[in-house]
Amino acid sequence: MSDAERDPVLRRALDELRKLPPADVGAMRRVVSAAAAARVTPFDSDPGMSSPRRGRSVRVWMVVGIAAASAFVGFALRGAWTSRSHAASTAASSGAPSTAPSIVRTAASTELDAAPVQQPFVFNNSRAHKVFVVGDFNRWDPTATPMTRSSDGELWSTVIPVVPGRHMYAFMVDDSLFTLDPNAPKTRDPDLGAEGSIIIVGRP
Amino acid sequence: MTEHPSTPVRRNDSASRQFLSGFPLQHPAQASGLDSRTISRAKLGDIDAFTAIVEAYHARCIRFARAMLRNPDDAEDMVQETFVRLYRALPRYEERQRFEAWLFQILGNCCRTANTAFQRHSSRTTNDEEAYERVPSIDDPAAQFDHEWSEAVRRALAEVPEYNREIFLLHYIEGFSYEEVERMTGIKQSALKMRVKRASDMLRTRLSEGHR
The missing domain is CATH 1.10.10.10 (Winged helix-like DNA-binding domain superfamily/Winged helix DNA-binding domain)
Known part of the structure; x- marks a missing residue:
């Protein structure tokens, strides 16, 4: 028994403070719904790799947000770039119904900018039996992206499509060892305390 | 030290067991002792596994947040924010760290941030009538x-x-x-x-x- 719990006043206070509030069913439901809606990663923006698990409401709100941004950009650019962007800015700023893909193209400047690029990953480990690359681009799925061993047995590599931008990643060695890339800068997630390697994927 | 009632306590009422029609729940006995498999499934985005986590820890998180926050009425919001951050970060959770320690670490961060914000806007005044209404009338001595x-x-x-x-x-x-x-x-x-x-x-x- 600790000093605090030998004291009758404190012991009683601790008993009081340890009482759990009643289960709040509605609050728990809201928590799960909010979490399900909030889990969005760059991986989701790649239509070829999107997962059915993601919340539909987020996708709708993303499109609305992008539409608003594209409308703003359309207004700003219409004067200076009349000849080039006439069609796009008119579509975005007129308020006329338009399909989401055309709005997305306007916001991203070109479709090419948002398209995934082939990104190589290389990892040096001669003792590993299997290595997977995990990152926000594949939902940190430890089984999604296996790497291939080189003929000399030293290097593991793979090339996968990744949306341009900043991504966090690591290597999963033998299903259990989360290993950073020694050749890449690293960052620390404020919530996790865990580190990840950073890669900036861009167009050449 | 005597044993703490710190392990997640599950209520066995039917409402608790069926609170999410869209997200099937674990049996209380299973959810109270969250195994590494549940956490691994949640890491991969399994919403059912995440629901089990919320069920197991929600009450404890509310208790902690109410005791920590300058405005205890914000506890539910802070706990929701904590679980959302947890869910987003779960894929990178390393299992060598104790799960609930990590959860309370995030919750502590959220509470401290909320307290700072509350202090900044502490010009809020309590409506006396509202405060009076919150005090329950208790007849039993x-x-x-x-x-x-x-x-x-x-x-x-x-x-x-x-x-x-x-x-x-x-x-x-x-x-x-x-x-x-x-x-x-x-x-x-x-x-x-x-x-x-x-x-x-x-x-x-x-x-x-x-x-x-």
């Missing part, structure tokens, strides 16, 4: 005494400085060892023990004064 004691404890705890209160709650109420709290906060054990002692002394003094 024993219940009235319990209610007064409960309020006294909460008022006394609220007077304990936040940096001591958090450690006190993590250790005595949530049942984390000093080693675990050191890993969670980065504060040396000797300093942690001092903070817990100061919080205990202050709590004892305030309660003794109030109930003499």
Whole structure:
């Protein structure tokens, strides 16, 4: 028994403070719904790799947000770039119904900018039996992206499509060892305390 | 130290078991002892596994947030924010760290941030009529005494400085060892023990004064 719990006043206070509030069913439901809606990663923006698990409401709100941004950009650019962007800015700023893909193209400047690029990953480990690359681009799925061993047995590599931008990643060695890339800068997630390697994927 | 009631306590009412029609629930006995498999499934985005986590820890998180926040009415929002951040970060969770230590680390961060924001906007005033309505009318003298004691404890705890209160709650109420709290906060054990002692002394003094 600790000093605090030998004291009758404190012991009683601790008993009081340890009482759990009643289960709040509605609050728990809201928590799960909010979490399900909030889990969005760059991986989701790649239509070829999107997962059915993601919340539909987020996708709708993303499109609305992008539409608003594209409308703003359309207004700003219409004067200076009349000849080039006439069609796009008119579509975005007129308020006329338009399909989401055309709005997305306007916001991203070109479709090419948002398209995934082939990104190589290389990892040096001669003792590993299997290595997977995990990152926000594949939902940190430890089984999604296996790497291939080189003929000399030293290097593991793979090339996968990744949306341009900043991504966090690591290597999963033998299903259990989360290993950073020694050749890449690293960052620390404020919530996790865990580190990840950073890669900036861009167009050449 | 005596055993803490810190393990997740599950209520066995039917509402609790069926609170999410869209997200099937675990049996209470399974969810109370979250196994590594549930956490692994949640890491991969399995919403059912995440639901089990929320069920197991929600009440404890609310209890901690109410004790930590300057405005206890914000507890539910803070706990929701914590679970959302947890869910987003889950894929990178390393299982060598104790799961609930990580959860309370995030919750502590959220509460501290909320307290800072609340302090900035502390010009809020309480509507007296509203406050009056919140006080329940209790006829039973024993219940009235319990209610007064409960309020006294909460008022006394609220007077304990936040940096001591958090450690006190993590250790005595949530049942984390000093080693675990050191890993969670980065504060040396000797300093942690001092903070817990100061919080205990202050709590004892305030309660003794109030109930003499």
